[in-house]
Amino acid sequence: MTVTQPAPVPAPVPAPASPPPLAARARSIGGSPVRDILAVTARPEVINFAGGLPAPELFDADGIAAAYRAVLAEAPARALQYSTTEGEPALRAALAERTSARGLATAPDDLMVTTGSQQALSLLSTALLEPGDTVLVESPCYLAALQAFGLAGARVVAVPGDEHGLDPEALEELVLRERPKLLYTVPTFQNPTGRTLPAARRAAVAEVAARCGLWIVEDDPYGELRFEGERVPWIAAQPGAEDRTVLLGSFSKIMAPGLRLGWLRAPGELRRACVVAKQAADLHTPTLNQLAAARYLADRDLDAHVARVAGAYGVRRDAMLAGLTDALPAGSTWTRPEGGMFLWARLPERYDTTALLPEVVGHDVAYVPGAPFYAGEPDRATLRLCFVTQTPEEIAEGLRRLGEALRARR
Incomplete structure (x- = not known):
């Protein structure tokens, strides 16, 4: 009589252990909202006032x-x-x-x-x-x-x-x-x-x-x-x-x-x-x-190049300032910078610019909500606008879209 040995039962394979966790500082610090917005608004039809991007057509590429x-x-x-x-x-x-x-x-x-x-x-x-x-x-x-x-x-x-x-x-x-x-x-x-x-x-x-x-x-x-x-x-x-x-x-x-x-x-x-x-x-x-x-x-003469860039940026700042009164709701305030790339606006208290942003992007325009720029309690009615990346004509159109989006929310 032949006796058949039962097949050996394979030992269970232990589940792999999880790797050690990330450092606490890496877990606690979020990414850049500006970078996140740039990724979301990469569509060419979006007029993007969110990025701090110098105007590429003004680079001295040659x-x-x-x-x-x-x-x-x-x-x-x-x-x-x-x-x-x-x-x-x-x-x-x-x-x-x-x-x-x-x-x-x-x-x-x-x-x-x-x-x-x-x-x-x-x-x-x-x-x-x-x-x-x-x-x-x-x-x-x-x-x-x-x-x-x-x-x-x-x-x-x-x-x-x-x-x-x-x-x-x-x-x-x-x-x-x-x-x-x-x-x-x-x-x-x-x-x-x-x-x-x-x-x-x-x-x-x-x-x-x-x-x-x-x-x-x-x-x-x-x-x-x-x-x-x-x-x-x-x-x-x-x-x-x-x-x-x-x-x-x-x-x-x-x-x-x-x-x-x-x-x-x-x-x-x-x-x-x-x-x-x-x-x-x-x-x-x-x-x-x-x-x-x-x-x-x-x-090269870097100072002369910078003077040309600053002159162009001044024209673009003026274009943005000219359009803000119609674009932003009554009671809004904003800065008038003498240089640089940005201005800061505050809408009336009832507005939350973070919550509003998806609706604004739906109108093919974008800004950066103010809240991430605060170390303490944020002012949620604030936003940052970059005025240097677009031409004056594009700025005017972007502000028209922004005003349309804000009026739709009232």
């Missing part, structure tokens, strides 16, 4: 292309090789000269080149902030700065202000009470409001920082885009601010954002800490882009 060709023809090995973390000497020398000419004596070694000024915010957060440290910001504040400080685990507190910017007396009260590490500000043509902090307040901010002990991070991506009024000196140039102010600059708004070239000017110890942080982040900003920018500055 001049930039010529600079790249010259660098690749004359020094290809260097242009395609690794570079120093601090940045290419030729570019830092040119930037130092431009900064000095604008009233802030600067040596090349005072500067560090970054991959866009946004990277400078990340490097400063790494160099200065421990989780739980307090950072003071404007209200409202540049959205990507809130993201950078949030990812560093900082506690972000808004400084009260008015239509002219932050209030130095309120700043001092918060410094004494909260003991923050730094104040972040965009004092000239601020994003998102377009407002400019007056000279007297800049001096007062520098005095508070010197007396109470505070780093100031002065972000100036828009300052050269002035189309009316007189230039206001940097906070970094105020007495008492020399050893505690970091000045950030960028080619994104005055040359082209695709170059991803920014820089920071900082006191020695902090700048060296940022160099170490950058070594860990990306080693250095692309050599080719740096050398091409330096060549452009040597061969």
Whole structure:
């Protein structure tokens, strides 16, 4: 008699274990609403006032292309090789000269080149902030700065202000009470409001920082885009601010954002800490882009180019201001920037611009709701409009659509 052995029962396969969770800071910080809106409104028929995009038809594409060709023809090995973390000497020398000419004596070694000024915010957060440290910001504040400080685990507190910017007396009260590490500000043509902090307040901010002990991070991506009024000196140039102010600059708004070239000017110890942080982040900003920018500055008149761009932007601002009265409901208010790229509007209290946005996009126009720009309780009736990306004719049509969408909601 043959005995058949039963087939062995396979052992159960254990379920794979889940990978460890993301860091708490990555889970707690959302994405950029501006980037999300740009993705939703990518349809060509949408007139998009949401993005902070320079006008591409105003780029000096021929001049930039010529600079790249010259660098690749004359020094290809260097242009395609690794570079120093601090940045290419030729570019830092040119930037130092431009900064000095604008009233802030600067040596090349005072500067560090970054991959866009946004990277400078990340490097400063790494160099200065421990989780739980307090950072003071404007209200409202540049959205990507809130993201950078949030990812560093900082506690972000808004400084009260008015239509002219932050209030130095309120700043001092918060410094004494909260003991923050730094104040972040965009004092000239601020994003998102377009407002400019007056000279007297800049001096007062520098005095508070010197007396109470505070780093100031002065972000100036828009300052050269002035189309009316007189230039206001940097906070970094105020007495008492020399050893505690970091000045950030960028080619994104005055040359082209695709170059991803920014820089920071900082006191020695902090700048060296940022160099170490950058070594860990990306080693250095692309050599080719740096050398091409330096060549452009040597061969072309960037100031003349910026003047042409600012002139065009002034015409576009005027077109937006001309159409707002008909587009926005009675009782609305808005800023009148003297330069930059943005203006800020507030609708009557009953409006929630976040809730309204899908309906507005249905009319093939878009804005950025104001709520994400607040570190504290948001004003939900606010919105940001970018006036530089479209022509005056497109701005007029976009505002007509916006008015139509808002009237349909009343």
